Amino acid sequence: MLLSTLRHLLFCLLLVLPLAAHSQSAAPLEVVMVASSHVNTGPAASYRPVIEKLKAYKPDMIFGEYISATELQQLPADNYASRMFRPRQQFVQQRSPKARPLTARQMEKARQALAGFPYYHKTRMELARSYVLGSDRANAEYQLYLLNQEMKPRFGAQELAYFNTVFGGSDSLKQRRLVRSTSEYHKIFFPLAYELQHPQIYPMDCQLYDVAWSTAWGQAAERVAALEARFKLDSTSAEATTWRRMNAAGTTYANYGPTTNEPLAVYQSLNVPAYAQVDEPANFYGGVALYGAPGFPTEEVKAMKAQWMLRNQGMCANVVRLARQQGARRVVVAVGASHGQVMTELLRATPGVTVVSFNDLP
Known part of the structure; x- marks a missing residue:
């Protein structure tokens, strides 16, 4: 009798588990895509309207254009992201030669402690150091x-001394760009996360296609350099007209935007x-509008755009996968402005995903 009951329970469990998994994977997900500037030089207070719009949305998760620790560790040593982060990692390691990344259990314990009381400053310093050493940028x-x-004004003398020992102080962090005071994260998304x-x-960048992208870009750049050389020899040719149109794309981009520098207007x-429509030509030597034009590196630019699209697809897949793993229903995604529209279109084509424009937030 007991064996029969157990078999019945096992049969029911086997039926329920796939349904539960399907339900989770198909759970509605709402995404606010925030096409962002990488340079934000205004005073912190001027970004409050942007933060307040996102804060009122109350996202379950905030994503940034960062590579995951796992992917960063697996990238080739000559990848730009690896080359950029390695010296910062070495700087922190050299200041604490015996330090090693905390275990997953230790990190979770630290996060829980800080959730209960955010002013365990030494705990936060050790957590931050572990993130650096563990490649979680x-x-x-x-x-x-x-x-x-946020915390430094509250440091006691011993805590300030420990901070300076572990990280070299504020100036060292800024010099090594572990603190980037004009980034979109420093001005908008970190304050947002802290206040929420x-x-x-959460990281969502995808650098799996960087080698192929760099190759395609290099080949396009060679063709563009050759076209420029021919333009200098003959400024009346059909190719010269192509060259002027390519340069005009940059001018159009430079003239785009509001007349005010107020961050909310800029982000809108x-x-x-x-x-x-102005970003694509500026990023791709004139873009689709110049395909087939005399002297334009059409095939090389198409190859660039193919790798670019793969990266955007990878970033969208990372957002959806991580959000559903965490059971999130609404998320904010911070991404460089060039990615905003294409990622919006890709996510809108993803089953179970709704995209809300930043500009439609109240």
């Missing part, structure tokens, strides 16, 4: 922002389809 920068910007009491920032201008 997103959360290393988030915790260092919190330490340097989010313990982490980045989050409309019209921005993509």
Whole structure:
């Protein structure tokens, strides 16, 4: 009798598990895509309207254009992301030669402690150091922002001394760009996460196609350089007209945007389809409009765009996968403005995903 009951329970479990998995994978997901500027030089207070719009949305997760620790560790040594982060990692390691990344259990314990009381400053410093040494750039920068910007005024003498020992102080962090005071994260998304009491920032960048992208870009750049040389020899040719159109794309891009430098107006201008129409030609030597024009490197630019699209697809897949793993229903995605429109279109084509424009937020 007992064996029969167990068999019945096992049969029911086998029926329920696939349904539960399907339900989770198909759970509705709402995404606010925020096409962002990488340079944000205004005073912190001027970004409050942007932060408040996103804060009122109350996202379950905040994503940034960061590579995951696992992917960063697996990238070739000559990858730009590896080359950029390695010296920062070495700087922190050299200041604490015996330090090693915390275990997953230790990190979770630290996060829980900080959730209960955010002013365990030494705990936060050790967590930040572990993120650096463990190649989690997103959360290393988030915790260092919190330490340097939000917590430092509360440090006691011993805590300040420990901070200076472990990280070399504020100036050292800025010099090595572990604190990037003009980034979109420092001005908008880290304050947003802190005020919403989010313990982490989630990475969604995809660098799997960087080698092929770099190759395609290099080949296009060679063709463009050759075209420029021919233009200098004969400025009246059909190719010269192509060259002028290519340069005009850059001028059009430079003239795009609001007349005010107020961050809310700037961000609103980045989050409309019209921005993509001037950004694509500026990024791709004149873009689709010049395909087939005399002297234009059409095939090389198409190869660039193919790798570009794969990266955007990878980033969208990372957002959806991580959001559903965490059971999130609404998320904010911070991404460089060039990616905003194409990622919006890709996510809108993803079953179970709804995209809300930043400009449609109240």
